[in-house]
Amino acid sequence: xxxxxxxxxxxxxxxxxxxxxxxxxxxxxxxxxxxxxxxxxxxxxxxxxxxxxxxxxxxxxxxxxxxxxxxxxxxxxxxxxxxxxxxxxxxxxxxxxxxxxxxxxxxxxxxxxxxxxxxxxxxxxxxxxxxxxxxxxxxxxxxxxxxxxxxxxxxxxxxxxxxxxxxxxxxxxxxxxxxxxxxxxxxxxxxxxxxxxxxxxxxxxxxxxxxxxxxxxxxxxxxxxxxxxxxxxxxxxxxxxxxxxxxxxxxxxxxxxxxxxxxxxxxxxxxxxxxxxxxxxxxxxxxxxxxxxxxxxxxxxxxxxxxxxxxxxxxxxxxxxxxxxxxxxxxxxxxxxxxxxxxxxxxxxxxxxxxxxxxx
Ligand SMILES: Nc1ncnc2c1ncn2[C@@H]1O[C@H](COP(=O)(O)OP(=O)(O)OP(=O)(O)O)[C@@H](O)[C@H]1O
Numbered sequence: 001x002x003x004x005x006x007x008x009x010x011x012x013x014x015x016x017x018x019x020x021x022x023x024x025x026x027x028x029x030x031x032x033x034x035x036x037x038x039x040x041x042x043x044x045x046x047x048x049x050x051x052x053x054x055x056x057x058x059x060x061x062x063x064x065x066x067x068x069x070x071x072x073x074x075x076x077x078x079x080x081x082x083x084x085x086x087x088x089x090x091x092x093x094x095x096x097x098x099x100x101x102x103x104x105x106x107x108x109x110x111x112x113x114x115x116x117x118x119x120x121x122x123x124x125x126x127x128x129x130x131x132x133x134x135x136x137x138x139x140x141x142x143x144x145x146x147x148x149x150x151x152x153x154x155x156x157x158x159x160x161x162x163x164x165x166x167x168x169x170x171x172x173x174x175x176x177x178x179x180x181x182x183x184x185x186x187x188x189x190x191x192x193x194x195x196x197x198x199x200x201x202x203x204x205x206x207x208x209x210x211x212x213x214x215x216x217x218x219x220x221x222x223x224x225x226x227x228x229x230x231x232x233x234x235x236x237x238x239x240x241x242x243x244x245x246x247x248x249x250x251x252x253x254x255x256x257x258x259x260x261x262x263x264x265x266x267x268x269x270x271x272x273x274x275x276x277x278x279x280x281x282x283x284x285x286x287x288x289x290x291x292x293x294x295x296x297x298x299x300x301x302x303x304x305x306x307x308x309x310x311x312x313x314x315x316x317x318x319x320x321x322x323x324x325x326x327x328x329x330x331x332x333x334x335x336x337x338x339x340x341x342x343x344x345x346x347x348x349x350x351x352x353x354x355x356x357x358x359x360x
Pocket of ligand 1: 051
């Protein structure tokens with residue numbers, strides 16, 4: 001039952017899930033190292049919560065194996081897996097004080113009373129909720145409730161923390177500060193954490209490893225930087241990054257690709273194919289710059305411009321009607337209707353084949 005690999009925290013082997021005839025998770029293999037912060041991200045319905053709940057033991061696995069800290073836990077109850085889960089809905093007991101909410105799970109597990117007190121004290125200090133211990137959940141703000149929910153996980157001293165969109169019910173400002181709190185918590189506790197979100201900023205800022213899911217499959221797993229700079233396909237390229245990466249329909253030409261009548265040398269992007277075939281050129285908005293004199297690698301008409309203070313977004317159209325977003329650091333006085341030349345380093349471009357897979 002034990003594989004002897006102490007550094008592996010959670011291992012999924014060909015994990016599948018069906019509801020009746022509906023297959024929602026299609027065979028996922030994933031290894032999560034001890035202490036890693038892993039974020040499952042993907043569009044609504046891609047199966048992230050289902051996958052997390054299968055790790056937790058809240059959903060049965062239709063096929064495959066789940067291993068936690070070298071133990072096969074596929075058929076074990078949630079309470080036997082060494083995990084603690086934090087839900088979006090907080091799931092606190094409304095009639096109990098914060099102190100009792102924190103202590104409840106430990107009392108059920110017949111933990112010694114002094115030990116309970118010590119752990120409740122330590123957790124509430126970490127989360128700065130010591131002054132709220134005698135209140136009930138109804139007397140707390142959303143952010144405070146979520147802290148209590150996280151505290152309840154901490155007191156159990158789990159091997160693995162599981163978070164299911166824990167910040168979705170909070171307003172934007174509080175989400176940012178709680179995000180930083182969770183990062184700090186991970187640094188302080190050093191536990192393995194698995195976190196589900198559809199918020200790519202949370203994914204990018206919290207994760208050691210991001211797992212991008214679509215339709216019950218892993219599209220790519222890697223560090224935030226790998227996912228951002230080396231997306232495996234157009235789905236990942238378009239999903240991570242805001243504004244989105246521009247994905248332009250192009251054709252192979254001589255020594256490069258042709259987009260909207262312009263020729264882009266692709267030697268530095270590292271691939272070359274026979275002329276005529278279709279290809280997608282990916283350009284991040286921040287890699288495009290407006291040329292001072294209208295010359296440039298691409299020419300575009302500005303449809304709409306948004307001034308954001310530190311940056312300016314230009315929503316443009318190329319000669320062939322394809323749209324393109326430019327994120328201009330150092331705002332410039334450009335108005336809708338103007339023609340602009342756009343500059344970029346070809347090496348910043350990313351090429352994808354007709355199936356959407358990255359070409360190198
Ligand atoms: N109990 C169920 N019965 C049938 N289908 C279900 C059930 N629970 C989930 N599903 C389906 O499984 C798929 C994955 O759902 P899941 O909740 O894991 O997605 P998700 O990526 O977490 O989405 P969201 O971000 O919207 O929460 C969806 O298509 C969903 O409709």
